[in-house]
Amino acid sequence: MKDKLEITHPAKGLALLTINGTGKNNLADAGLAEELLQVCEDINFDSGIRAVIITGAAGKDFCTGTAGGKKSAFSLSGPVAALNCPVIAAIDGEASGMGLELALACDIRLASARARFSLPYIEKGLIPSDGATQRLPRLVGRAKAMELMLTGETISAQDALQIGLVNRVLPQKELLPSALEIGRDMAGKASLALKYCKEAVIKGLDMTLDQGLHLEGDLYFLLHTTNDRTEGINAFKEKRKPRFKGK
């Protein structure tokens, strides 16, 4: 019953989630949200997946939220933010409304040169309700976040790069290949280190610096009990490629 979210595995340990919502502007609805929730729960449960890429179907926008920007009871960002492993968003075309809020829940955002970003809720007398009022200021700072939310304006990929909303801008043809390259590389790394690193960053930002440093320390010493850590250090000393097992 997966018709709005296509799941493929381009490499071992890598899941590619392709959003195929209604129309060329890739609208989100409750059905998509339900599929996304199920898939994300499965990924967290299945330790075989080490990295996730989320993108829009070929030729469509990344995702432009609900039809007519209507208020919705469902969430796209929640299930994605709950993923333990690294998540890369590959954004072509428009990422707006809930679509942009979904991208904000990812860890690394790549954009094609023709990508555009906006939170047009204010035009309908609404506010963002899938996380943007919290995640956007934490990502780009208060001033730029306010500007985007209070004006509803659309910004280009280059502007998004400059304010730190996206990490890299690529020619459209290179977008998915670049995301796959990063994803494959991550899927070959020590999965526990990636997960703990993400946890330390995200949970740590909700703590005082001192508390965050203790969290980092505890996760670091916990990793010292893993096989992957011993393999990683030995491989470095022996100048060979490590073979990580996720244990």
Place this chain on the structure above:
Amino acid sequence: MSGYETIIYEKKGKLAFITLNRPQMLNIYNLRMRDELYEVLGAVKEDSEVYAVILKGAGEKAFCAGADLSEFLSAPSPTDARRSRWLRDVWGRFLSLPQPVIAALHGYVLGSGIEMSMCCDIRIASEDAQFGLPEVALGIIPAAGATQTVPRTIGPGRALDLLLTGRRINAREALQMKLINRVVAKERLLSEAESLAVKIAGWDQCAVRAIKQAVSRGLDLPLEEGLKLEKRLSCS
């Protein structure tokens, strides 16, 4: 001031200079360096004659290329390692210095090198500087604060890009990401750091220390509490 093996400590007027000094080893951080930094930072903290500090690396090639991995698998149990991490909390001591600290960065600034620079207040780099956090490739995560200090400085999006991919960036990209404050020609790195330190050392030191404290402690507080802290510090 001598007796150190892995660092050099010098005082010149109101400035203190800490130089990471294992140039033949790209100034990589080892247990000896930890102990010596811990000691010297304790002395700096108590030294009211020191108005500003400069942290730099000896040699041509590196500020600090990371941690000494030869010591890594020799550690005792993880519980013992955890205990000594907090018995000699060198990073906590570093962050608690009341004086502003300027990092002068050149060549390799990797792993612990970035982390040490993030304990500083202002980062100046020369054009040849290269930055990276390669820990995840080794099956570990940073342990000198990078998962906390980097996102607080450049935001979670850029921080996760560096931390989860382990990729290298040059000085220009580091500047664009706001990981560093300025990029200068290599021959001007130390003079630039020093003139900045001299300028800071020329201000009223109560004000300088109050600003550092208000900013660093304030970031841990809700805005309203931060504003109260600022007010308290401005009256003292």
